[in-house]
Amino acid sequence: MEMIQEPLLDIRLSGTGLSKVFNRRSIFRDITFQLSAGQTLLITGSNGAGKSTLLKVIAGILTPSSGTVSIMDADIPQTVYRAIGFVSPYLNLYDEFSPRENLFFAMSARSRQVAPDAVDRILDRVGLGRFKDVPSRVFSSGMKQRLKYAFSLIHEPPILLLDEPTSNLDEEGKGFVRDLMARQVAKGILIVATNEQTDVSRYDHSINLDREG
């Protein structure tokens, strides 16, 4: 299959001296990294080491106890809401809404115009084509995970954060995730946090919270 070379976005993401204290317990301390387009970061650690917490800090939804996260994009002025896509076990979409409704809400909240067929296309891509108008409350956990991917990709974010990317997914789903990770790296930044055995060498940078926390 011919790979379409998409141009690298001029985007940089850096974290400096990040730490998080929770109920006076230190989750992690002094985390620093710098990423530019085409680079990947792997975050590993045992359960409870703080991988999800660190991702939330990077995504901007959790304030660090100290340190800063900054996003620099020379091409287009993008706020953090458009720059980041985040898939997480803690993410819950609106289960009284169908995938279509969830995605339309997401785009109008971001003040982005979206062609109706763009929504349909991405739902097809994640494998929810037959369920576009079904309230997501009846979805299996695997289907909900696919919906989270649709939600995180619809605005084509230059930075993608994945917390346990393949959880709840079957083999086909895992293949889809590997594919989208490759596409993301081709144009932007990818950060993955996972428990599963992963080949660390395939990532440009890695942080192990068991050692550095």
Added chain:
Amino acid sequence: MSANPSAWYHLPIIPGLEDKARILFFHVPTAWLSTVGFIASMVYGIRYLRKRDPEDDIKSASAAGVGFLFCILATVTGAIWAKFSWGTYWNWDPRQTSIFVLLLIYGAYFALRSAIDVEEKRATLSAAYAIIAAVVMPFFMFVMPRILASLHPQPVLNVQGKTEMNATMLVLLISSFAGFTGLASWMWNLEVRIQRIVMNSLSGLKGETRV
């Protein structure tokens, strides 16, 4: 007893109030300090939101604690005063209603604190509530006198600044203020130090950041 006492330890008489006046020296300072506690709580709350220093939250909560205690004292002494001066313990006049509302605010503040386990969240939300309550207070102060009739005695220090109070009484009142203020700040200081020790000892057990 005479209107102008012969010895320094004799209490001068306010016509109509006589012996009942004694509680004034407890009531007025405690009422004042309950307001001060509230304002202090708000100020430290603002500081916490800016710097996230747990020390500021300790100070805010301790100020509220001392303020709450003094508010209860002020309410009780005020009710006793009301009983002996006007016949009933409670009249819903502006001053009594104000102290009651302050009591409600303190109660709400501590109800909120007890409903949150996560310390950073507890500190943030209490600070937010203290600030909102403080911001709304002026509205309350403004509205009360216009709506409700007042049975409260005319202020003894009237608008021209001349004191109608006998000099001895004034000295007594001021020293009472000083005494209660000293007591309140000592209690506050003590509570802050206790909470600091509690926080540090628990940190020590878990091996984390010290305040």
Added chain:
Amino acid sequence: MIGTFLNPVLAVLRKDLQSELRTRYAMSALIMFIVSTISIIVFAIGGGTSRSDVLAGMLWVVIFFSSMSGLSRTFVSEEERGTAMTLQLLVPPSVVLFGKLLFNVLLVIGMNILAVALYSFLMTGFTVTSPGLFSLTLILGSGGLAASSTIIAAIIAKANTKGPLFPVLALPILLPLLVVVINMTRLSMEGGDISESVGEFQFLIAYIIVIITASNLLFEYIWRD
């Protein structure tokens, strides 16, 4: 640009409205609450009084407690269903605040229309001599009610015991508003003139502005974990 702020706010409002129409949690609670409370009052004192101060007071008691039963849903549901993160990823905090504030304003307006209608119908002594004064009081009172309830709802949504905590925190904040609107409702029953109440209207408008300003400054600390 106002447009870039307004559109996300309307998106959040639309989302809340759509969700509410589909699940009907707040609406059903509110309607049943208003009906029950007014019924109790009718059984208790019914036509037994035409005292304007009692009737005015009772009306706002109904409105206050009805608000307490329905106005926290907009924030509590996000926390309970874990959808707060979704909103945090999509829009800045102030958009969330104003979207939900508008939602609560609509809810309060609907609730008050129902409450007043039912109250007038069932309470025989309740007659409004100055409808202009009454309407203006109701509108401003609703605005203040919605504003205060929204920020308090945001606070309690992050606590453990949300339900009972809501009225406990809201009452001291709403008291100045309630005192004034009850008084003005009483005046509107007794035939007062709007021109006599200009000071009170300024008071209510100032209250609303102050609460909204303070809410906007504090909300991001409350909303972000």
